[in-house]
Amino acid sequence: GDSVTQMEGPVTLSEEAFLTINCTYTATGYPSLFWYVQYPGEGLQLLLKATKADDKGSNKGFEATYRKETTSFHLEKGSVQVSDSAVYFCALSPNAGNNRKLIWGLGTSLAVNP
Amino acid sequence: EAGVTQFPSHSVIEKGQTVTLRCDPISGHDNLYWYRRVMGKEIKFLLHFVKESKQDESGMPNNRFLAERTGGTYSTLKVQPAELEDSGVYFCASSRSVAQEQFFGPGTRLTVL
Numbered sequence: 001g002d003s004v005t006q007m008e009g010p011v012t013l014s015e016e017a018f019l020t021i022n023c024t025y026t027a028t029g030y031p032s033l034f035w036y037v038q039y040p041g042e043g044l045q046l047l048l049k050a051t052k053a054d055d056k057g058s059n060k061g062f063e064a065t066y067r068k069e070t071t072s073f074h075l076e077k078g079s080v081q082v083s084d085s086a087v088y089f090c091a092l093s094p095n096a097g098n099n100r101k102l103i104w105g106l107g108t109s110l111a112v113n114p
Numbered sequence: 115e116a117g118v119t120q121f122p123s124h125s126v127i128e129k130g131q132t133v134t135l136r137c138d139p140i141s142g143h144d145n146l147y148w149y150r151r152v153m154g155k156e157i158k159f160l161l162h163f164v165k166e167s168k169q170d171e172s173g174m175p176n177n178r179f180l181a182e183r184t185g186g187t188y189s190t191l192k193v194q195p196a197e198l199e200d201s202g203v204y205f206c207a208s209s210r211s212v213a214q215e216q217f218f219g220p221g222t223r224l225t226v227l
Contacts, residue, residue, distance in 0.1 A: 004156070036218075043118065044205065044218035089157065100170060100212050102149075104157040 002027045006090045006105030013080055013112050021075040021108045023090035031092040033066050033073040039086045080112045118219035120206050126225045132194040135222045139208030146189050147216060148181060152202040196226045
């Protein structure tokens with residue numbers, strides 16, 4: 001079945017460091033891909049998404065590109081801030097445009113130190 | 115616009131007891147979803163309502179779990195009787211349509227002792 005594999009954390013970085021969180025997926029159809037973020041004490045929030053191959057999602061300085069050839073959707077940010085400390089989840093919906101059932105990675109905890 | 119709310123935020127019960135979790139979706143969102151994250155594992159889909167109807171309950175673990183959405187507004191998820199392995203964080207989400215973003219609540223942390 002469809003699945004998402006995400007790099008394990010925790011990840012600890014200094015402020016202004018470069019961030020990459022790897023995410024790869026397995027899907028039989030044409031999935032949409034998502035990154036969600038959960039800040040301490042809050043619910044999951046959609047950070048960015050991409051619905052087809054070569055799409056780049058971006059938000060708040062974060063970017064991820066849908067790579068069909070490598071089945072990847074790695075999350076990157078050029079310069080992290082302390083406020084980026086959170087848990088990041090990669091997810092997919094099996095069919096683009098139909099997001100009924102999201103399939104999730106394990107989540108990666110990020111801590112950014114000043 | 116108020117977001118998705120969940121109650122309680124945290125529940126601690128003993129094995130064998132009953133617990134009911136509540137989710138209030140964003141007003142006007144016909145689609146309501148329940149997910150669960152057991153410690154150390156990925157978030158798993160439990161079920162999906164469209165208005166008051168269960169569209170997909172393929173993720174419900176067993177018949178100790180009962181979800182309802184009477185009137186198509188708020189939803190409850192009852193666990194009866196609770197077992198140790200039911201411990202985890204239960205997330206609720208809602209969306210206007212299945213093609214649109216799911217908005218999540220803060221979750222209910224359930225601890226079964």
